[in-house]
Amino acid sequence: MKMSSAQDLPTPESLLSLRTPTRRGLLSLVAGAALAGRGAAAAEPAVGEDGLYHEPWFLQSFLDLREDLESAAAGGKRLAVMWELRGCPYCRETHLVNFADAGIAGYIRDNFEVLQLNLIGSRKVTDFDREELAEKDLARKYGIRFTPTFQFFPPSVDGLQAKDAMAREVARAPGYLKPPHFLAMFRFVRERAYERGSFRDFLAANG
Known part of the structure; x- marks a missing residue:
């Protein structure tokens, strides 16, 4: 099998020459090129400068929630936002146990776009109502208290x-x-079971 080389990867100039690229399409191509260059290592979560684990298949976003949801819907997927915090042991557990399960990760990748946000982060996020807030202020707006x-x-x-x-x-x-239960929660949303009852009901019926 032919290995990717630097010559095989698109240059910034070639990406910009694509006909009417969307912002998200351009970002996806750049991210894809980077992952191809990393090879097998791309399958493993990496700890970023923010101290969070980052899955290589997480959504690469311009942090516009309306745009992210519309893009997910266009691809037949749902949008999930994951809030994390540096040093959070259960965030680490989610990555190294839950996401490490190929069946769980595969189901989520196939059916969801997952946007990762930092509970105390300062990146600007545009909410559905077009209000632009730092991550930590968006978390406060939505009452996010746990990670x-x-x-x-x-x-x-x-x-x-x-x-x-x-x-x-x-x-x-x-x-x-x-x-x-983690996988069941994603199934609960994907199957729109929330329209028929609670998550507890869903677990009882599918336990």
Whole structure:
């Protein structure tokens, strides 16, 4: 099998020459090129300068939640936001145990775009109502107090802007979930079971 070389990877000039590239398409191509150059190591989570573990398949985003949700929907996926914090032992557990399970990671990759945010971060994020806030201020707006916390949003942005922040979610997982319940939460959202009952009901029916 032919290995990727530097000559095989697109240059910034060749990417810019693509016809009417979208911002997200351009970012995805750049990220894909970087992962191809890293080879097998791309399958492992890496600790970034922010002290968080980063999965290579996490969403590469311009931190515009409306744009991220629309892009996920266009690809037949749902948007999940994962909140983490440097030194959080259960965040580490989520990466090294839950995401390390090929079946769990495969299901999530196939059905979700996961945006990773830092509970005390300072990156600017544009909310669904177009308000631009630092990560830590967005966390406060949505009442995020524990890490890891997963927020799950509807399959469409329709009507989200007019809702209060807390009412925009269809489900939330605050704190660590062991692998079986972790996968069940993502199935609960993907199958839109929240429209029929609670997560507890879903677990009881599918336990």
